[in-house]
Amino acid sequence: MSTVDRVQEEVRWVAADDPVLRPLIEDLARDYDARYEPTRGVPSSAELTRYPPEAFAPAQGGAFLAIVQDGQIVAGGALKRGGTDADGRPLAELKRMWTRGDRRRQGLAGRVLALLEARAAELGYTAMELTTGARQPEAVALYLRHGWIPDFDPTVPQDAAAYLRFTKPVA
Numbered sequence: 001m002s003t004v005d006r007v008q009e010e011v012r013w014v015a016a017d018d019p020v021l022r023p024l025i026e027d028l029a030r031d032y033d034a035r036y037e038p039t040r041g042v043p044s045s046a047e048l049t050r051y052p053p054e055a056f057a058p059a060q061g062g063a064f065l066a067i068v069q070d071g072q073i074v075a076g077g078a079l080k081r082g083g084t085d086a087d088g089r090p091l092a093e094l095k096r097m098w099t100r101g102d103r104r105r106q107g108l109a110g111r112v113l114a115l116l117e118a119r120a121a122e123l124g125y126t127a128m129e130l131t132t133g134a135r136q137p138e139a140v141a142l143y144l145r146h147g148w149i150p151d152f153d154p155t156v157p158q159d160a161a162a163y164l165r166f167t168k169p170v171a
Contacts, residue, residue, distance in 0.1 A: 011115065012066045016053035016078065020066050024076045024098045035135040051095075055080045061090065063119045065112060075099040075108035077116050082129050092120035092170070094130035097139065113146050121170045128170060131163040140164060 014020055029045035036044035056062035061081035066073045075098065082093025094116060099108045120128050130148070132139040144154060148166040 016056035074103045077112045092125040092128045
């Protein structure tokens, strides 16, 4: 690789309303609406406005990650305080996982996942949870590859499921 081909990359921990995240949110909205029908007239992309930016703030047990290459966001994801485990301890909930379309299949999602898992440990969480949709088989495959435990049988077609839940202990 020549010096001309080198990509300038940085990992940024940002506020959920940071303008660098705009392409992530806009692309997720398009993707959700293309994959899923509206529920009672509400588009699937409404999920992206379900939580205020403060829910992802470090002071609330959250974090938002952006991987930026040559000044443009190419991947990202977030944590927020989720539910509780059987002992009443809070879980970190993984949200907003995204990789730009032209940068997929390059390991970026796995890197985002690993960085968010490490941040969850730094924030004191002992376990994490997430949900994804049945029409996102690439997401299901990613989570299974990275040791997430499905709360469903992954060998059974999931077409009728609204959400697929995963959990993972924090190392």
